Each structure stands twice: as structure tokens, then as C-alpha cells.
Amino acid sequence: MLLLPIRLASLAPIAALAVTFAACGGGSSSGGTGSSGPALVSLDGSSTVFPLSEAVAEEFQKSNPNMRVTVGISGTGGGFQKFCRAEIDISDASRPISASEVEACGKAGVEYIELPVAYDGIAIATNPKADWADKITVAELKTLWAPDAQGKVKTWNQVRPAWPNREIHLFGAGVDSGTFDYFTEAITGKAKASRGDFTSSEDDNVLVQGISSDELALGFLPFAYYEENASRLKLVPVDDEKPDNGAGPIAPGAETIRNGTYQPLSRPIFIYVSRTAAERPEVQRFVEFYVKNADELAREVNYVGLGGAAYQLVADRFATRTGGSVFSGANTIGVTIDQLLSKERAR
Amino acid sequence: MRKQADLLFHAVSLAALVIALVALAVLVFDIVADGGSRLSWQFLTNIASRHPEEAGVYHALMGSIWVILLTGALALPIGVAAAVYLEEYGTRSRLARFIELNIANLAAVPSIIYGLLGLGLFVRFLGMGQSVMAGASTLALLALPVVILSTREALRTVPSTIREGSYALGATKWQTIWNQVLPMALPGILTGLILSLSRAIGETAPLIAIGALTYIPFAPDGIWSKFTVLPIQIFNWVSRPQPEFKVNAAAGILVLLVLLVSMNAVAIVVRDRFQRRGRA
Numbered sequence: 001m002l003l004l005p006i007r008l009a010s011l012a013p014i015a016a017l018a019v020t021f022a023a024c025g026g027g028s029s030s031g032g033t034g035s036s037g038p039a040l041v042s043l044d045g046s047s048t049v050f051p052l053s054e055a056v057a058e059e060f061q062k063s064n065p066n067m068r069v070t071v072g073i074s075g076t077g078g079g080f081q082k083f084c085r086a087e088i089d090i091s092d093a094s095r096p097i098s099a100s101e102v103e104a105c106g107k108a109g110v111e112y113i114e115l116p117v118a119y120d121g122i123a124i125a126t127n128p129k130a131d132w133a134d135k136i137t138v139a140e141l142k143t144l145w146a147p148d149a150q151g152k153v154k155t156w157n158q159v160r161p162a163w164p165n166r167e168i169h170l171f172g173a174g175v176d177s178g179t180f181d182y183f184t185e186a187i188t189g190k191a192k193a194s195r196g197d198f199t200s201s202e203d204d205n206v207l208v209q210g211i212s213s214d215e216l217a218l219g220f221l222p223f224a225y226y227e228e229n230a231s232r233l234k235l236v237p238v239d240d241e242k243p244d245n246g247a248g249p250i251a252p253g254a255e256t257i258r259n260g261t262y263q264p265l266s267r268p269i270f271i272y273v274s275r276t277a278a279e280r281p282e283v284q285r286f287v288e289f290y291v292k293n294a295d296e297l298a299r300e301v302n303y304v305g306l307g308g309a310a311y312q313l314v315a316d317r318f319a320t321r322t323g324g325s326v327f328s329g330a331n332t333i334g335v336t337i338d339q340l341l342s343k344e345r346a347r
Numbered sequence: 348m349r350k351q352a353d354l355l356f357h358a359v360s361l362a363a364l365v366i367a368l369v370a371l372a373v374l375v376f377d378i379v380a381d382g383g384s385r386l387s388w389q390f391l392t393n394i395a396s397r398h399p400e401e402a403g404v405y406h407a408l409m410g411s412i413w414v415i416l417l418t419g420a421l422a423l424p425i426g427v428a429a430a431v432y433l434e435e436y437g438t439r440s441r442l443a444r445f446i447e448l449n450i451a452n453l454a455a456v457p458s459i460i461y462g463l464l465g466l467g468l469f470v471r472f473l474g475m476g477q478s479v480m481a482g483a484s485t486l487a488l489l490a491l492p493v494v495i496l497s498t499r500e501a502l503r504t505v506p507s508t509i510r511e512g513s514y515a516l517g518a519t520k521w522q523t524i525w526n527q528v529l530p531m532a533l534p535g536i537l538t539g540l541i542l543s544l545s546r547a548i549g550e551t552a553p554l555i556a557i558g559a560l561t562y563i564p565f566a567p568d569g570i571w572s573k574f575t576v577l578p579i580q581i582f583n584w585v586s587r588p589q590p591e592f593k594v595n596a597a598a599g600i601l602v603l604l605v606l607l608v609s610m611n612a613v614a615i616v617v618r619d620r621f622q623r624r625g626r627a
Contacts, residue, residue, distance in 0.1 A: 040573075044561070054562045055397050061564060070573055071562040087476075203586050228588030301397070 039282035044072035045079020045092030046178050047202065048120055048222055049269050051301040053092050056290045059297065063289075067282045075202070076178035077101075080272075084108050089277035090287070093270045094120065094178030096327030111275035114325045115314050117290065118298040118305055121223035121252040121266040122183055125233040129215040132156070132163050135249035137239045138264065141187045144170065144218070150195035156216070170198035171207045171219025183220050186264040208232065220265075223252050224302035240264055257304045268327070269303070275323060291315045375604070382597025390598055394564045395580065399591035404602050407580035409566035410479070411606065414576055415548050417483035418490060423540055425487070426494030427529075433495070434502040435524055447499075454492035461489045462556025470557050477558045480570040485553050490543035497539020501532035534622045541614040545607055551578040577603045 043053050050073050057069035074082065076093045083091035084105040097105070097114070105112060124141070126133045133156075140159050143149060156163035173179035175192070180200070185191040201207055204225045211217040212232035226233055237249035246261030256262035271290065277283045291314050295305035306314070393403025437443035465485030475481035505528050513523040529536075554560075554576060560583070563575045577599060584596040 038565075042573075044558075050562075051397070057562060058395075058397055058564065068565050069562075070564075072558060073560050074558065205586050205588065208588070225588050 038066050038068045039280070041067065041069045041090070041283050041286045042072070042088045043070065043090040043092055043271070044074055044082050044088045046076040046094040046269070047073045047204075048076075048094040048177070048179055048224075049092035049117075049271070051224065052118055052269070052294070052298055052303055053271070053290075055297040055301050056286075056293060059293060060286055060289050064282075064285065067286070069286060075176045076181075077176060080104075083112070083272060083274065084110050086110050086274065086276070089274055089280075089283050091272040093272055095181050095267070096270065097272060097325050102325070111323050112272045112325075113275060113278065113318055113321060113323055114327065115271050115273065115287070115291065115318060116268040116306060116310075116327075117271055117294045117314070118269050118303040119257050119266055120269050120303055121257045121262055122179060122186075122220050123223045123226035123252050124218070124220055124236040124238055124265070125211055125226055126218045126236055127211055127213075127215040128232070128234045130218070130234060133218065133234070133236050135237045135239055137241055137249075138187060139241065141238070142189075144168070145172075145184070145194050145198075146188050147193050147195055150197050153195075167216055169210075169214050169217045170195075171210050171217055171221075172198050172200050173204065173207070173221060174200045174202035177202055179220075179222055182267050183265070223257070223266075226252075227302040238262070238265060254299070254304050258307065266304075268306075270327075273318070275321060278318075278321065287318055288315070291318060378597050378600050378604075382594055382599070382601050385594050385598035386601060390595075391602070394566075395562060395575075395583075399589060399595055402584075402592075402595055404577065404580060404599050406563060406566045407575050407577045407599070408602060408606070410563075410574040411548060411576040411578075411603070413479050413567045413570075413574060414482050414486065415544055415610070417479060417570060418486040418547050419540060419544055421483060421487035422490040422494050422543065423536075426491050426540075427498050427536060429491070430495045430498035430502060431524060431529075434499045435520070435528070450492050450495050454496060457552075458489055458550055459552040459556055461485055462553030464488065465553060466557045476571075477561070477573050478571045479567050479574045481557055482554055482559060482574060482576070483570075485557055486547040486550060489550065489553060490540075490547050493543035493546070494536075494539050497542065498532070498536045501535025501539070502528060504535060505531045530621070534618045537614055537618045537621070541611055541618075545611060548576075548607060548610070549578055549603070551576075551582055554579060555582075577606070 043057070050071060053071045057071050060069055061067065071092070072079075072082075072088070076091075076095055079088070079091040079093065080097060080101040081104075082088045084101060085108060091112075097112070124136060136159075143159055144153055153159065154167060155165055156168045157165045159168070172194075173183065175194075180194070181191045184194045188194060199207075199210055199219075201210075204221050207219050207221045208225055208229045211219050211221075212229065218236070226235060235251055237251040239249040240263050242263070245263050246256070250256050250262050252262045252266065257266040260266075271287070273283070273287055278287065291311055295307070295311060298305040305311075390403045391408065392405050393401060394406045396402040433443055433447060437446075462485060465481060465488065469475045469481040469484045470477060473481075475484070509527050509531065510523055513527045518526070559575055559579055561573070561575060562583075563573055565572075567574045581596045581599040581603070584592040584599060
């Protein structure tokens with residue numbers, strides 16, 4: 001109580017200053033984006049989508065020097081929060097919008113256009129010295145990562161008797177990431193359902209560092225991070241034991257992700273465009289540029305493009321401003337390009 | 348025996364100094380070895396890029412300069428005014444003592460807490476968005492306790508005879524503070540400001556909390572512009588998968604170090620000038 005007057009007193013000048021500046025700024029500070037000066041397009045969201053959005057933003061600004069694009073990293077969930085508060089124009093998402101986010105956007109009156117832009121895979125990796133780990137099945141991954149494995153499954157031979165009786169050290173993407181949501185949904189059957197006693201980090205380099213320096217480590221991380229560190233990690237092919245989409249263990253790669261045989265650990269990534277923002281010419285131009293160049297730039301940042309035909313459908317979807325989500329609520333585990341295409345066509 | 352103890356203490360304190368300096372030297376050497384070759388005019392004038400060899404720090408350097416200047420401009424008047432109140436006007440009250448205790452505690456609050464406060468107060472409530480103004484306001488809050496504490500210390504070093512002399516000549520309290528006390532205390536005040544700004548310029552956590560972790564390929568063009576700063580650009584580079592970006596990060600750290608050292612040098616020169624004037 002006693003503290004309050006002085007706190008307010010010391011803050012008041014800052015607040016007053018801010019109001020003064022705001023008044024001086026006049027119209028230019030409306031919405032925080034600034035109508036004077038170069039036009040601004042703001043993106044925020046998934047760290048998985050960031051490399052692609054950043055590449056697109058960089059190329060876009062080379063050809064449009066009078067337009068500015070900013071790309072934030074606050075996770076898919078954090079991105080949607082800002083998106084539904086209309087603080088940003090485009091949300092980067094490594095999973096479809098969730099039911100609660102649909103509701104939040106609906107309440108705020110933010111309508112969105114959902115555009116898949118590429119595919120990303122989740123790689124299972126071990127230390128190069130772990131020569132026994134030549135492949136792993138989805139069932140074995142479930143044994144390892146199920147919530148009830150916590151504190152119980154601690155050694156390699158508990159997963160497969162042939163593996164050594166030594167401790168297993170688990171690494172995985174941080175619990176706020178879309179990668180974690182997707183992995184848990186694909187492996188344990190329920191998003192976010194996982195044991196808690198593994199080393200998790202929102203920074204995928206920490207995982208690379210951890211796995212590459214610990215010969216008893218096994219972890220999951222975005223495929224692009226594996227690609228950049230291929231010499232320090234060993235890729236473990238995954239067998240989903242469903243011969244109809246490729247028999248036996250399959251390693252992730254551009255080909256197996258694109259043709260849908262690396263299952264269930266590959267997924268589409270999205271951008272969600274605010275319909276109000278899409279009215280602005282700079283946003284419209286940026287999104288058109290994004291869809292047009294996504295295939296080539298996705299390859300450059302070690303993601304897998306959807307293929308030309310799919311991008312045409314995505315471009316049409318934006319041109320007609322088709323709102324809503326095809327993927328939300330639907331089970332997107334194991335969605336292939338073909339299924340994606342037919343879903344787009346059905347609309 | 349007394350002499351030996353004296354010698355021993357001399358040796359221990361010298362060893363402490365050597366340890367501190369060697370650690371710093373090793374750090375600087377390591378960074379120069381990693382990033383020195385990457386430093387070039389092009390590195391200073393290019394903006395962020397996904398190609399490590401094309402990436403530069405221009406946008407982040409300008410962002411840091413904007414933010415730190417504005418932080419100083421906000422923290423100095425508020426901090427000095429608060430300290431003058433505490434030291435010259437309210438010093439005997441129990442309230443003032445209670446406030447003093449709290450300010451001392453505030454100086455030790457983790458910076459991320461200030462970031463969350465900044466997010467709630469400046470970015471959201473006052474609607475500043477992720478602007479230079481919001482970042483500088485947040486860092487100014489972070490710097491304020493140190494500025495207030497060091498200003499109070501500086502005010503205390505002004506001999507009471509000066510104040511009494513001024514009063515004896517008929518000056519009011521305000522005239523005494525403005526014309527006599529503050530000029531004499533200025534070197535100490537500036538030292539406190541330098542220390543707190545040096546801390547603020549390296550801060551990453553509070554700015555990430557207010558949402559400045561962003562690819563922003565342009566330098567700020569005003570206080571309402573979005574911004575990024577050097578520590579965030581370095582953080583961004585370190586967290587990238589390609590090893591080439593680690594070199595960029597080391598070069599970025601060098602730029603930050605040079606900025607910090609030159610900022611301090613300017614402040615020291617200013618301080619010495621005032622000190623000489625004060626004595627004359």
C-alpha cells in the first residue's frame with residue numbers, strides 16, 4: 001500500500017511522455033504498424049515455419065524495397081494468440097488452428113485464410129556412436145514416450161531386448177512447440193500427452209548439441225535441423241508397420257516426405273492470413289509472392305515443397321479468399337500431398 | 348607478522364584482479380579468434396539475411412543505439428528527480444526509508460520480470476506495440492534503481508557546508524539543489540547512469556519478453572518503429588543450425604563490445620570534464 005504512491009509517481013512521467021509522443025505521432029502510430037513510411041507486413045508464430053517465412057521475406061524485400069516484412073518467433077500457440085488479437089497480419093503455424101483458437105479468433109472477429117505452404121518432417125536421431133539403433137517402430141516410440149513410461153522406461157533394452165542394458169537419455173522439442181504437439185499426437189495418440197522426464201528445449205540447437213554429445217541419447221527434432229547437422233547425428237528410420245504406405249523402416253528425406261511414405265512423422269506447415277489484412281495491397285502481394293516461391297525456397301531451407309499443382313490450388317484459395325480451416329479438428333496425422341489436394345478440390 | 352599479513356593480503360587481492368582480467372582476456376581472445384575475420388565494413392552495413400556470408404548487423408546496431416539513447420533519456424531525469432526527492436526532501440520520513448529499501452531490492456529483480464511488466468504495461472496497456480519506445484521504457488525501468496541509488500550516493504558526497512553556504516546567501520532549497528548540489532554530484536550521477544546503461548545494452552531477456560525476437564530487416568526510423576537489438580541478433584544467430592552463423596554471432600559480439608566500450612569512453616570523458624569544472 002505504502003509503495004503504491006511512489007511507484008505510480010515514478011511511472012507517471014513515462015506514461016505522460018508516452019501519451020505526448022503518441023499525440024505527436026498522430027495517425028502514424030495507429031495499430032502500431034505505421035501508415036507513414038514503408039508499408040509493413042507482420043508475421044509471427046512457429047519457429048519451425050520461421051526459416052521459410054524469413055527466406056520469403058528476404059527475397060520479397062529484394063524485389064519490393066518500399067515494403068517491410070517482420071517475422072517473429074513466439075511459437076504456433078503464441079502466434080495464434082497475437083493473430084486472434086489482430087496484432088499481426090499473418091500467423092506462422094506448424095499445426096492447424098485448434099478449436100480453442102478458432103473460438104478466440106471468432107470472438108475477436110478475426111477471419112482467416114488457411115494456406116498450407118510446405119511439408120516438414122520430424123526426424124528421430126541418435127548419437128553416431130549408438131550403432132545398435134538401426135531402426136525404430138512407432139510402437140517402440142510409443143513405449144518410450146507414453147505418459148506412463150515416466151520414471152519406468154529408463155534403459156535401451158526395455159524398448160527392445162536386443163538393445164544394451166544402458167540408460168536411455170531422451171531429448172525432444174519444447175512443450176510449447178508445434179513439433180511437440182505433432183509428435184505426441186502421432187506417437188502417443190493424443191496431443192501433448194507425453195512423459196515429462198526428458199530434456200526438452202524450444203531451441204532445437206540445444207537438442208542437436210545434447211544428442212551429439214551423449215552416446216546414450218535418442219531424440220526427435222525438426223528434419224531441417226537434422227539436415228544441417230547430419231555429420232553429428234545419426235538418423236533412425238521409422239517403421240509404422242503399415243506396409244501399404246511403404247514397407248519396413250523408412251528414413252525421412254525429400255522423396256519419402258513428399259510421397260507420403262515417411263509416416264506418421266511428416267506434416268504440412270501453414271500460414272494463416274487475416275482476411276482484413278489481406279485487403280491491404282502489401283499483404284496481398286506478400287502472400288502471392290509466398291505461394292509462388294514457396295516450392296523453391298522450401299527446398300533451400302531443407303523443407304519439402306508441396307509440388308506445383310498443389311501450389312496452384314493454394315493460390316486459388318487465396319485469390320478467392322476462401323476462409324475457414326480444412327484441417328482444424330480433422331486428424332492430420334499421415335496426411336499426404338494427394339489427400340491434401342483432394343481436400344482442397346472438395347472445397 | 349603484521350608485515351607478512353599485509354603482504355599476503357596484497358598478494359590475494361592482486362591474484363583476484365589477475366583472475367578477473369585473465370578471464371576477460373581469454374573471452375575476448377576467443378571471440379576475436381572466432382569472429383575477427385568476419386568483421387568488415389560490409390558486416391556493419393548489411394542487414395539480416397539467411398545467407399551467413401551476406402548477413403550483417405546494421406539494423407541491430409542502429410536498434411541498439413536508438414534504444415540505449417532513449418533509455419538514458421528516460422532514466423536520467425526520472426532517476427535523478429526521484430533521488431533528489433529521497434535525499435533532499437523526504438530523507439527523514441519512515442516512508443522514505445521504506446521506499447529506499449524497496450529500491451535496493453528492485454535493483455536485484457531478474458530482468459525478465461521487467462520484461463513481463465513492460466509487455467503488460469507498455470506494449471499492451473499503453474498500446475506502444477513492439478516499438479523502440481516500449482523497449483526503451485522497459486529498459487529504463489530496469490536501469491532506474493541503479494540510477495536512483497548511485498545518484499543518492501553522489502548527493503551524499505556533497506558537503507553540507509556547500510548547502511549551508513548557499514542558504515546563507517539567501518538561495519532557496521531549489522536554487523541550492525539546482526545550482527550547487529547537482530553540478531557537484533554530476534560525476535557520480537553519470538557513473539551510475541553509465542553502469543546501468545551498460546547493463547541495459549546487453550539485456551536480451553526483457554526485450555524478448557516484449558516480443559522483439561523478430562526478423563526485422565530494417566533500422567528503426569523513429570521511436571514508434573519496430574526494432575531489434577544486437578544481443579537479440581546474436582541470440583538469433585547462435586540458435587541457427589548452420590555453423591557459419593556462429594562466426595557471425597562472434598563478430599556480432601565484437602561489435603557489441605566495441606559499442607559498449609566507446610559508449611563508456613564518451614561517458615568517462617564527459618564525467619572527467621565535469622569533475623574538473625566542479626573542483627575549479
